[in-house]
Amino acid sequence: MATESKPVAAADAAPKKSKKLLLLAVAAVVLLGGAGAGAWLYLKPQKAAGEAGAADAQHAEAAAPKAAPQYYKFDPAFVVNFGSEGNTRYLQITLEAMSRDQKVIDEIKNNEPAIRNDLVLLYSAQQPEALLAPEGKEKLRAATLDAVRKTIAAEGAKPEAVEAVYFTSFVIQ
Numbered sequence: 001m002a003t004e005s006k007p008v009a010a011a012d013a014a015p016k017k018s019k020k021l022l023l024l025a026v027a028a029v030v031l032l033g034g035a036g037a038g039a040w041l042y043l044k045p046q047k048a049a050g051e052a053g054a055a056d057a058q059h060a061e062a063a064a065p066k067a068a069p070q071y072y073k074f075d076p077a078f079v080v081n082f083g084s085e086g087n088t089r090y091l092q093i094t095l096e097a098m099s100r101d102q103k104v105i106d107e108i109k110n111n112e113p114a115i116r117n118d119l120v121l122l123y124s125a126q127q128p129e130a131l132l133a134p135e136g137k138e139k140l141r142a143a144t145l146d147a148v149r150k151t152i153a154a155e156g157a158k159p160e161a162v163e164a165v166y167f168t169s170f171v172i173q
Contacts, residue, residue, distance in 0.1 A: 001042040031131045047129070067100040074116065077169060089128050094169035095119070097148055099161050107150065107157040118147045128172055141167060 005089050077094040109117065122143055130136040148157035 003102065029110045069100055070105050071096045071098050071166075072103060072105050073137065073168075074119075078116070078119060078123055080120055082124050082126055082128065090171075090173045091123055091126065091128075091131070092171040092173075093167055094170065095130050095144065096166050096168055097162055098166065100163065101158070101161045104152065104157055104161040106153060107152045108162070111155055113150055115148055115151045118151060119144060122147055131172060137167065137170060141165060 072095075074095045077092050079090060079092045081088055090150050097105075099105055099108075123140075126140060131140060143163065145165045148165060149162050152162065153159035
């Protein structure tokens with residue numbers, strides 16, 4: 001009978017070794033899987049939070065209400081003569097500048113003589129034919145905005161705070 005117990009013991013030892021090996025393999029897979037999942041969870045939310053933070057900041061900027069626009073009307077209207085010597089023509093422009101910053105509106109008001117001077121020179125140098133087309137008027141409007149910004153920048157104000165200028169009346173005669 002002793003001979004029979006040895007093969008049984010050898011048979012028992014083989015399944016115990018294979019069970020241990022299987023348990024070690026399963027433990028290694030679980031450990032590696034857990035480490036991978038932990039690394040993914042650790043790294044993924046940080047990236048998502050960064051993206052969400054940037055998206056929230058952009059959304060907040062877009063959703064934040066802007067200050068109400070404020071306008072400064074240059075009064076009286078600009079009236080200049082222009083054109084060739086034999087063909088005198090007149091240009092009359094009523095102009096308003098827009099900003100959302102009252103300090104900038106005050107700077108425009110305080111520097112109106114200098115701004116008017118620059119604009120009279122700009123307007124009197126125009127060619128009447130160019131101003132008949134919408135593109136010519138738009139080009140003059142952009143040049144007007146640049147002139148206003150340049151003057152207030154020279155006085156230390158924020159030129160980009162002058163957001164726009166508008167021709168509220170435009171007459172060529």
